[in-house]
Amino acid sequence: MSRVHDALRRAEQMMSAASEAAGAAAQLPQAGPESELAPAAGFIERLDEVPFRPAPEALLIDLARPHDPPSEEFRSLRTRLNHLQNLQPLHSVVVTSPSPAEGKSFVAANLAIAQGQLSGNYTLLADFDLRRPVIHSLFQIPRAPGITDYLLGNAPLEAVIKRVAGMNLCLMPAGSLVKNPLELINLRQVRVLLREFPRIFNWVILDSPPLLFSADANLLGTMADGTILVVRIGQTTIDTVVRAMQSLCENNVIGVVVNGARAGELYSKYTYYYSSYGYREREEEATEVATAEGAADSAGQGAASPGA
Numbered sequence: 001m002s003r004v005h006d007a008l009r010r011a012e013q014m015m016s017a018a019s020e021a022a023g024a025a026a027q028l029p030q031a032g033p034e035s036e037l038a039p040a041a042g043f044i045e046r047l048d049e050v051p052f053r054p055a056p057e058a059l060l061i062d063l064a065r066p067h068d069p070p071s072e073e074f075r076s077l078r079t080r081l082n083h084l085q086n087l088q089p090l091h092s093v094v095v096t097s098p099s100p101a102e103g104k105s106f107v108a109a110n111l112a113i114a115q116g117q118l119s120g121n122y123t124l125l126a127d128f129d130l131r132r133p134v135i136h137s138l139f140q141i142p143r144a145p146g147i148t149d150y151l152l153g154n155a156p157l158e159a160v161i162k163r164v165a166g167m168n169l170c171l172m173p174a175g176s177l178v179k180n181p182l183e184l185i186n187l188r189q190v191r192v193l194l195r196e197f198p199r200i201f202n203w204v205i206l207d208s209p210p211l212l213f214s215a216d217a218n219l220l221g222t223m224a225d226g227t228i229l230v231v232r233i234g235q236t237t238i239d240t241v242v243r244a245m246q247s248l249c250e251n252n253v254i255g256v257v258v259n260g261a262r263a264g265e266l267y268s269k270y271t272y273y274y275s276s277y278g279y280r281e282r283e284e285e286a287t288e289v290a291t292a293e294g295a296a297d298s299a300g301q302g303a304a305s306p307g308a
């Protein structure tokens, strides 16, 4: 069993020992009552709306350019996930990776946008990287109030979720800086949220910290329905992937997203539809991906590859 997994288990044991001693609950204020999520009807309509105003450097897919290669790739990933959802109970997904800067937030945000473009497909993007959150920066919304403020009982749920205008996408930023992210994630209320959210959202996409640097993502993965592992070409090493996968052994890893791959780098021409393209790739190369989504429709579980 890996170091991370050991650390996770130790953290869990410490937390349950602490709550048995009735100490933890007193130190960490409990969030609002479970019934706060009920009734689900009208919840989304009551949320504050924010404009879709991505930061220029955010590299979020451009809704006005649906045939750009990155948009195609994320729609392809969306299609595979929606196919998987037909086969198993799958609503909450943790997006993680072994190390920092491999594209977890990039993938989580763009996947959420792709999902939020489908009609009736209410999607929540929740920034559970409480250590180095970026979702609020990517979408240029306030970081707080957010998840930590809700979990600490300082804000109601409706105040920490924003609805993006013109899309079926909602954002839950990380919230105020806290010293104890793992303890907050270990609160029962997080489990309750993930259990209850499917009554409101068809997809809940959780951005998270790297697996090999904290136990947060692993713990989230035990509560969510599935985990997506992001690896970045030219950056992620085999050793870190192996260690990350070992740490995830008891979680439901539903697939690997290969981020930053270039055309032909990963697969033969017979599996061309998995190929990926960079933001600056030539237009004629993009047409190869354009033929891909139909093929990917039936691909089901597997790797997807947003370009670098």
Ligand SMILES: Nc1ncnc2c1ncn2[C@@H]1O[C@H](COP(=O)(O)OP(=O)(O)O)[C@@H](O)[C@H]1O
Binding pocket: 057, 058, 059, 097, 099, 100, 101, 102, 103, 104, 105, 106, 107, 134, 259, 260, 306, 307, 308
């Ligand atoms: N496929 C990609 N092409 C270009 N830039 C990317 C790609 N994926 C990620 N990036 C950039 O790399 C940096 C790290 O990505 P990020 O998603 O924040 O990583 P993580 O969340 O894993 O720490 C960001 O500046 C992001 O815009």
Ligand SMILES: [Mg+2]
Binding pocket: 104, 105, 106, 129, 132, 134, 207, 208
């Ligand atoms: Mg990130």
